[in-house]
Amino acid sequence: MRILIIGANGTIGRAVSAELQARHEIITAGRNSGDLRVNMADLASVQAMYAAAGKLDAVVSAAGNVHFGALAEFTPQQYQIGLQDKLLGQVNLVLAGQHLLNDGGSFTLTSGILSEEPIVYGSGASMANAALEGFVRSAAIELPRGLRINVVSPTVLTESLPSYGPYFRGFESAPAARVALAYSKSVEGANSGKVYKVQ
Numbered sequence: 001m002r003i004l005i006i007g008a009n010g011t012i013g014r015a016v017s018a019e020l021q022a023r024h025e026i027i028t029a030g031r032n033s034g035d036l037r038v039n040m041a042d043l044a045s046v047q048a049m050y051a052a053a054g055k056l057d058a059v060v061s062a063a064g065n066v067h068f069g070a071l072a073e074f075t076p077q078q079y080q081i082g083l084q085d086k087l088l089g090q091v092n093l094v095l096a097g098q099h100l101l102n103d104g105g106s107f108t109l110t111s112g113i114l115s116e117e118p119i120v121y122g123s124g125a126s127m128a129n130a131a132l133e134g135f136v137r138s139a140a141i142e143l144p145r146g147l148r149i150n151v152v153s154p155t156v157l158t159e160s161l162p163s164y165g166p167y168f169r170g171f172e173s174a175p176a177a178r179v180a181l182a183y184s185k186s187v188e189g190a191n192s193g194k195v196y197k198v199q
Contacts, residue, residue, distance in 0.1 A: 002027065002056050003187065004049075006040065006093065007063030009033040011159050012110065015176035016060055016183045023188075027053050030063065040064070040089030046096045058187045059097050060108045061090050066125040068167075074123065082128035091135060098143060106148040108186040109136060113155045113199065119167050129153070133195050140193030148192035154179045155199045174198050 001024045007013040008028035017026055028034035029049055038049040040063060050056075064086030067078040090109045097107065114122045115129035136151040143149060156164055158173040165173075182196040 001025070001058055001187070002054075003058040003060060004029060004036075004053050004056050005060045005062065006030065006034075006038060007061060007110075010062055011157055011176050012154070012179055012183075013062035015180035016062055019177070019180040019184050020187065024058075027056075029053070040092055041084045043092050043096060046092045050096055050100050055102060056097075056100065056105065057102050058106045058108070059093055059101065060183055060187065061093055062110050062183075064089055064110060064128070066128055068121045068124065070121055071123055079124050079127065082124040083131075086125075086128040087131050087135075090132060094135075094139060094149065098147060101147055104146040104148075106150070106187055106192075108183050109149070109151045111151050111153045111195070113153060113171070113197075115153060117171070121167065136195070137193050143192070148186075148190070150186040150191060150194045150196060152179070152182045152186065152196045152198065154182070154197075172199060 003024050004027045006029045008017050009030050029036040029038045036049050036052050039045040066082035066086050094107050111129035111132045114126040118126045133151055136149050140149050156168040156171050156173050158175045179198045182198050
């Protein structure tokens with residue numbers, strides 16, 4: 001398969017690339033690195049990325065920014081970071097890509113454990129993640145030509161504990177290599193509309 005991975009330079013993206021590259025052709029994309037450049041929040045940028053990528057069998061998104069902060073100080077503009085980038089940015093990948101992927105192709109998006117297990121300062125992430133999971137379940141019943149869509153919801157990464165560990169007390173972390181297996185299950189499997197939880 002020809003697989004486009006957005007966010008391939010991040011911790012999850014690198015692990016997913018390592019997992020899939022032995023069996024498939026990988027094209028990478030990111031805001032500042034990769035074979036192609038893309039700003040997911042800009043639909044025109046997404047369309048240009050697809051035009052440059054050519055024929056694809058699968059799209060994997062391991063990208064998306066959110067703002068963390070205290071609810072008492074959160075502003076609508078700070079919520080918009082997660083809504084415009086992590087939520088609508090990944091939605092843009094599907095809206096533009098549904099017309100271009102090869103028959104039977106797949107989308108694999110990324111949410112996160114905060115959709116179900118909130119933490120202090122994480123309301124923006126919880127909102128974006130939960131909305132994204134709802135979108136995936138709904139889009140799965142409408143995609144044409146045998147296209148599939150799933151979302152991976154990982155817990156905090158073991159590699160991220162030095163930075164984020166204090167916010168995730170009591171959470172069991174998962175190494176990126178194990179998280180990457182869920183992306184393989186989505187891309188190389190047959191399910192659609194599924195939330196792959198890695199805890």
